[in-house]
Amino acid sequence: MRLPSRPLHAAALATAGALLTGCFAATGQDPGGDGGRIRVAMMNPPRSGLSPLSDDAFKLSRWSTAETLVTLDADGDPRPALATSWRQAGRTWTFTVREGVTFHDGSPLTAGAVAHSLTRAANASPKPRILDGVDLRATASGRTVAVTTAAPDPLVPQRLSSPQLSILSAKAYRGRTVSPVGTGTGAFRLIEVDGTSSATLDRYDGYWGTKAKAPGIDVTFVPDGTARAAALRSGEADIVEAIPVSQAALLDPGLITEVPMPRTNTLYLNTAEGPFKDPGLRAAARRAVDAEAIAESVYEGRADVARGLLGPALPWAAALRSEPKRTGPERAGAKRAGAAGPDGAAVTIGTFTDRAELPEVAQTLQQQLRRAGFRVTLEVRQYAHIEADALAGRFDAFILSRATVLDSGDPAAYLYSDFASRGSFNIAQLADPAVDKALDKAAATTAGDARRRAVMAAEAAVLATDAAIPMVHERVVQGDAARVVGAAHDPRERLLVTPATYVR
Incomplete structure (x- = not known):
């Protein structure tokens, strides 16, 4: 298997320069505001014509043009x-x-x-x-x-x-279409969308809240990460989202902000069949994983070592976390595996190429597990070509970068989806009565402190099974030009340009 390389070559820089040519409009000054229009370079172009009923809705939110109750x-x-x-x-x-x-x-x-x-x-x-x-x-x-x-x-x-x-x-x-052009309530009015290339927004002076300081926003969609980083470096963009880890080190540290994301890179172990049906071997795998090495080598220090499934993007999680209490059989199995070792148990780990770091994580894990006595084979494909096999339990283990807070802002939905016996995304094939009971309690508890405590109890129940080994919590790297004031740094990626954002 050939893994993607990380070095940035001159050809890549030249390509970035070509991609940027003509992308960004000149900044116009607003004599009645606090500076010029804000030029934003975004990673993903619209997939559904900016329909709010799709994931494009998060762009509308990040531009402060569409609002919710x-x-x-x-x-x-x-x-x-x-x-x-x-x-x-x-x-x-x-x-x-x-x-x-x-x-x-x-x-x-x-x-x-x-x-x-x-x-x-x-x-x-x-x-x-x-x-x-x-x-x-x-x-x-x-x-x-x-x-x-x-x-x-x-x-x-x-x-x-x-x-x-x-x-x-x-x-x-x-009819069946929904257009946000000129139909939102936010601080900025969406004026025009040019397919998957750009979008233009002007300040809405009739806004019910605090009037926006900037006269407008000019958005360019730049899928190439090297090109987005080059736009910040050259001054052609004021705000750049999702700068790749490999590019962050090449930028002025004063221009980038690392924001903890509610996203955890996790090794899911197949608990239904294969070697990891044995809780002792699951425990051996957990002990073999060196998350700190993964954070430093693959993420170049721009990730947080995981202490649980929920990371620093949820500020309340760490204070409510307790050590998982493994059951008697699991403790006995872990002890047996620790004494005898995996004894050459053969395991196949799957992951996907869509997130650039995951194949490298897989390679690092392969080395760590081999040192512990496992025989490890990797299978790496595009996500669209591997998801069905992962959900069907056709791998012994699977590496997934998983959002832990879904659209409701509540992690109980993610935990249920991934670890309940009836969960729709149960890659670990887990069917554990104690986990199901804890997840049902969390789902039924009223929102607030009580629900957060129930969620953390459910996390502990999951971790006690060793069905999932959380490795690192990812960060998103955002670039803000030196003249930008008030750009939002939102772990949920719902906010970016707000009424308080402007360029000097």
Whole structure:
């Protein structure tokens, strides 16, 4: 197997220069504002025409053009946005809609407009990911919107914070399509989208909140990481998202910010069949993994060594974490494996090429596990060509970079998906009654401190099985030119340019 190399060659730099030619417009000054237009280089171009019902919604949120009823604080608790308050009664949550808000087309924000947007999302095919498995109905009355679910759902406010449930004016909806151009409520009005090349936004002076300091945003989509880094280095972009680790060392340290992401690089072990069905061999693999070496060699120190499944992007997790209590049979199995060693047990580890670091992580793990006595074979493909086999349990182990906080901002959904016996993404093939009980409790607990404690108890239950070995928590490297003020550094990647952002 040939693994991708890391060195940056002159040819790559030349390619980056060619990619940048003509990409970024000149910065225009705004005599009534705090500087010129903000030039942003983004990694992924739109995949669904910037429809808020897709992952493109996060671009709209990062540009402060589309807004939701609710926003989240650093702990993941809901806070007012287009809704000023809410209350629950059984299966129904009632939200009071903020007054004095207008859409970018001049029409007023009403409870009817909110209900219309939510209804379109609930009836979409496919549904926005945040509504997977959720039967939601929205009805308007006066200044309130009642949101009713088929079963009591303690996370409705958090769900409504997802950018995929942004509230747009009626003009946004034409047949099966949804267009955010000129139909949001945010501080910046989306004026134009040029396919997968660029987007233009102007300040919306009728914004209900604090007026934006910058006159507008000029977005260019630059999928090539070397080109994005070159745009920051040359001064052709003011804000650059997702600078590759390999490029960060080549930039002025004062221009980059490393933001902990709610994303963990984890080794999933197949608990249903093969060598790792034996808990002793799972424990031996856990002891063989040197996460610090992976963080230093593969991520060049730009990742945090994992102490659990949930990392520093969730500031409350570390304080609530407890050591996993392994069961008697697991302790005995670990002891047997520690005494006899893996004895040449043959294992196949799968991973994918879409994230540049993962093949290198696989190679490093191969060396570590071999030193512990395992015979290790690697299988590396594109994600689209390996996901089905991973979910079907066709590997002994699988390396995955996994988002631990999904669209609701709540990690219970990720834990359930990945480790419940009925979980839809259970690569470890785990079926453990103690884990299922802990996950069910976390899912049913009301949002807040009690739910966070239940989530951490579920994490401990998962770790006690050695079905997953968390290795590192990834960081996103963001570049801000020296003249940029107030750019957001958001672990959830929902914010980037805010009303407070401007260039000197």
